[in-house]
Amino acid sequence: MRRLSNIYRLGIKELRSFVHDRILFILIVWAFSGGIYAATTATSQELHNAPIAVVDEDQSKLSGRIVGAFYGPYFKPPIMISHAEIDHGLDAGIYTFVVNIPPNLEHDIVAGKHPDLQVNIDATRMTQAFIGAGYIQNIVNGEVGEFLKGYRQNTALPIQLTTHVKFNPNLSSAWFGSIMELINNITMLSIILTGAALIREREHGTLEHLLVMPLNAAEIVLAKIWSMGLVVLLAAGLSLHFVVQGALHVPISGSIPLFMCGALLHLFAATSMGVFMGTVARNMPQLGLLMILTILPLHLLSGGVTPRESMPEIVQLIMQAAPTTHFVSLAQAILYRGAGFDVVWPSFLAIIGIGGVFFTLSLALFRKSLASAQ
């Protein structure tokens, strides 16, 4: 009872300090509102405005149709260039795609000669290159098919493929990006807030002050975890409601309370990591550098940016120990796929386990650092 009251009082003090720090407050508001909005709308991983050029050596009705078929938002209006300009344009990175329409294309097609049509792709632009190539193939085939309708019967393929895209039928990256950005912010801020709260006490000498009072290390650590966790949880909940659903119109199929439960567990793990780093780092600059080195991998390798199953085995294995991996997986399952607790319980369990280990570890380290502090 006494302990709970201590943890409660210290946490209230933590919240008072937090509210007092205007800049930090503004930063958090920005991260969960404007930050998510900007990150989601400014960039996309789908094909968008890809620069394309066409070398039209046919100058026929069909080639005109093909050129006219490339339009926004997938492609920029195609630029007509000569054959000699292809290499320079690709070398300098002006275009990602150059479609080369050979002479007599229309004539040869009508004659059934199966002429070649070449597409040059700058394969160093990974996101656009592969998806764009598929689009170009479909567009050209489509236009040719349409064109031929007047001339001859299209032959049906023996097996038809009917594709359904589940959970995000338009493959809109705003759906994906906003939630992943939210997750990143949850992780980043819970680490920063607890880490910095600890370093601040140390740098201002108030930590010693707490230690000469009838308090123990666990109470100090737990107070920081609950108070800063509450701040982030509140910000995340509001952001999910007003920004993600409100401003960005992302439909959420699953249960938000279930997701918030997951977020709560994740916060426990992430804030424990924050305490861990706040104990390891001796001062704010070190905490900053340590954070960059930790948050980047958490961000890049937990499956929020690129699919996990495509990463090297060893990376996948190591990332199993990061709470973000499980959080990303449960968030995707709940929010996009509408999964219930019966589906996501292993992720919940994993996060509890990881959080518990980090908490015990950071508590032990914190105790040790107190004992050897100069």
Add this chain to the structure above:
Amino acid sequence: MSSRAVARLSGVSHRYGDTAALDGIDLEIPAGCMVGLIGPDGVGKSSLLALVSGVRKIQSGSVAALDGDMGDRYHRAAVCPRIAYMPQGLGKNLYMTLSVYENVEFFARLFGQDRSEREARISELLKSTGLAPFRDRSAGKLSGGMKQKLGLCCALIHDPDLLILDEPTTGVDPLSRRQFWHLIDRIRTRRPGMSVIVATAYMEEAAGFDWLVAMDDGRVLATGTPAELLARTGAGNLDAAFIGLLPEEKRRDHQALIVPPRAAHDGSPAAIRAENLTKRFGDFTAVDHVDFEIGRGEIFGFLGSNSCGKTTTMKMLTGLLPPSEGQAWLFGRPAKAHDLETRKRVGYMTQAFSLYGELTVRQNLVLHAQLFHMPPERLRQRLQEMIERFGLAEHKEVLASELPLGIRQRLSLAVAVVHQPEMLILDEPTSGVDPVARDDFWRLLVDLSRNDGVTIFVSTHFMNEGERCDRISLMHAGRVLASDAPQTLIAQRGKSSLEDAFIDYLEEATGEKADAAAVEPDAARSSYRPAMPARFSLQRLLGYAYRELLEVLRDPVRLVFSLLGSVLLMFLMGYGITMDVEDLRFAVLDRDQTPESRAYVQNMAGSRYFKERAPISSSTELDRRMSSGEVSVALEIPPGFGKDLQRGRTVEIGVWVDGAMPFRGETVLGYIQGLHYDYLMQLARQHLGAVPTLTPVNIQMRYRYNQDFKSLYAMVPAVIPVLLVFIPSILMAVGVVREKELGSITNLYATPVTRLEFLLGKQLPYIGVSMVSFFGLVALSVYVFGVPLKGSLLTLSFAALLFVTVTTGIGLLLSAFTRTQVAALAATAIFTLLPTVSFSGLTEPVSSLTGIGAVIGKFFPATYFLNISRGLFTKALEFQDLYADFLALAAFIPMLTLLSVALLSKQEK
């Protein structure tokens, strides 16, 4: 201007935000003598000195020094080499990782001395200050007194006509203090024309000066020789004289403090007992076999310099530190770390202000009372009692950070006693507090001790406070030199004051003499007269660059982060940002189960893109497995698939793709279509013996520059520019802001170094470090990742050189805005992270961006280096293909440098 005055101030006011540091000062400071500014902390002494030395920018009024207006840039530049300024704080303008010799050498370079002159002067200065034996020791490992002597060496390297010292002896032990003043005296006899202006909080020292300026609240109270001031107030010593000079309302409540004698010993066990208490940190012994015993209700003082072990001893008593050897007992119980019961009986006040500045006075008191679990009724009563007793009523709702120092210390004491402890441990509670507030504070202590019977263990470096204790211990270098009542100690040594007695003990302990005759320099030294400093000096620039390089090399954390950090991130990003979508999990709901359907599935399972999982048996299972994310693709083959296919009827296969991750979804759709057409071809070949042309036109895809279409080849050349943005700019920004935070930025203000020299000098080493890291990254990509460099390494290196110059330039520019290292870190991360990752063409080409992103992308240097790096790595381009990017990169350099110079101030604001 009369030759008598070295500096003249008229109508000078200076404000920091809402607080006035100086308020309409008119003052004429005589030349050729030793002038002291006296008064407590925060009355404007430091501001005044900074204005006279030209370090701080004048806000209003006029300041003239050395026969010219300090508001005039050209006069400042001309007299700068004749003024030496030593800022407040132990070794504030020194570089702690540099050795004694390197520190002085750095200053000599800034004043344009050549090698032979430099060496002669340095060895002479080190000899006369007694630092010669320590010339290779790093400044951070010197004692406080030695640091101040080194600071003096640095100040005297250019034979100044005006020496300005801001509290040079605060926190230094009395022996070193006395040695320091002897040193100044010797220098003055050698150079009689030199004027010295000193700010000090020690009145004993000021008594020996030629002329004094007493200051309070930004105003001059009185000026004159010490004798004149004593005569004016009729006081016996300067402490009393100063109080006599204070305005009526401040003095009103002040009475001389009388400490009533302690009641006779009641024979109860000692409140604190320490035996052989020892603490070692590594091979450094902070506290060396200390014994003492403190009775109940006694005021016991620890006297000594900074870092002599006072704080460490106190921490061992409170259980904050475990002793390495020996033991301490509090109320007869051994002091232990986790003894919560003892903690309730002890109040502790740390050296620095350790309350929550963001809470109000009342909130601070309430929080602490609550943490001691005071019942609410008792709490309210106690709160009222504390606020009355410590005179905090009018400050009740004020934030602790906004309180004046004296009241803050009262609040700290109130917090320490809120739970009515039987013992108080106070670590330098009065440093920086003015004499009146100090007396008030001591009155509270005496009251607690004599009336409430509280045992008080207090440390201080003020001798007159030591005299108020019942008993004191004199400490030096972790050892107790002597321990007894102050009067007894003075009598034992046959001295007249406690300070003299302490010095006597110190001389005995260290074998040093206060007025040790140093080797007198040979008089035949060439008289050095600096000319007007040159507008630009390569020597000064390189002086800064050399110093910064030494610092970087000696800070392993920074170096490791900058070199290893980029390698680590390269691994992560090279392997992690994989755009290859492979090993996707798929499962099949095969309602047909014929050889035909299995052949179709086999076609998919055999590709490197897909991995087959256990088959699905029902539609609900399909939904469940997809929603858990266990499979990303599901196929549904209808019943009768094989039969229909053989009969030539068109059959339909259903495919479900997980679109939660859009990029992966798009890619999967592409793969499935491709594999599907492949299968159809095979089918046709088996049945018709020839490959039919299914489409009227044959589209050939030529993937150029990266035939295997591996994301590694595309990402690695792009990751190098990204890494060369973050780390160099952050290192650079922190490098400059560190100087601001630690105070060594004063050297930019106080020496002839120009802003351009300072900035370029600081930038050079980071460019060097970044280039090392660049070559490391290239080697990593070629040898570890196996991404060949098709273009010329020389061209790439040249581009990298331009690029790191630009990115360190960004760090410089950002450091001009920020004041703290945290802010510099955050600002650099925010301003570089998003543009680099999203707008410079890392994943999406700049030409595809729209709106603000496109504009940022065009004006962000990484865009151009990314293009060069990709062009050279994957496209085997030549310099002439890329010259436009080179030109764009080069254009950033003068722009950034000029902007940084314009934003950096040569004076403190």
